[in-house]
Amino acid sequence: MKFISLCFLISLLVLLFNTQPLQGAEPEPVVDKQGNPLQRGEGYYVFPLWADNGGITLSPTRNRTCPLDIIRNPAALGSSVYFTAPGLDYIPTQTDLTIEIPILGSPCKEPKIWKLSKEGSGFWFVSTGGAAGNLVSKFKIERLEGEHAYEIYSFKFCPSVPGTLCAPVGTFEDSDGTKVMAVGDGIDEPYYVRFQKVSTFGQDLSSV
Template identity: 35%
Template structure:
């Protein structure tokens, strides 16, 4: 990466067993290859400028990776960190799909390459403000592409953080929109370690597949 500027509890979704081929410490290349992802029940092959990434995990990878789980209702699924789990495979799609790399401080759609059984997309989305916890949680069901006010909740960023990276919600796709701007960290409750906007960022590293 280049630096520039009440329902039934569903079991967490398990990903495939794609092998890791190393930790990304520079640019994540995005060639027009055979990257494929399940999105709104359609297979989208050869997604240009899409980086397939196996894991979003704490800087110490033994501590766990990302998964999807219910949090009070069946769908959409929210993002949780599962200890000792390698993490689901997912993809980055930058706001400018013509770029050949994923850069820090750049607006991105992030989506999981997995089938969930929910009608919602697997694109990351910032949920509405939760008054019971005074937090914004990260869920799925977001929109793919079309940057602007109608998709403001679906754009995230990667930033360099200490010796690793962090995820941030602070979109630049709408200059006049009113939205929170914050690091993404962990909030633990009865549903697990959920991703939410917090002042304590979740340190992450990435692995290509």
């Protein structure tokens, strides 16, 4: 009986020490309007859902010059936006990302990495001056649910850190009419977008 009990105990210990935790499903790639996964190191225009213009860019707001904030400009194409997911060559959904709009020749010298900038109680603008890996610079891309929403996404500030803020990125109209990307009180609706690779913009993609 003692021998059987000892064997059972040894078998149980071997099982415990050799059992690996279940791995979660691999993140779903974010895709552009042509259905191609977004890639690290490539620039993308971020268009509103309903147009091929009016993209995201940088601008001074809040009666100051620097740092620059992330805005929507309905009258312009927008700027190239770059995404980085640590350890991955593609850009996945629901994963902490570093997002950057590296405009050259800007009078503002701070990094053009996105970060949350406190504006008031329970309200933040999406601004620049962030750093890769910093908590306030961790944004996610979330796909709109639904059978026909495969290429429709929104941004979310929701770092993979327990107890931190988790809220959609929407738009706030400033006193001069500028549409600034923001998070917090009064920003209940996410800003839905599609992505267009800069190097393919303007090409005939009907056969893709």
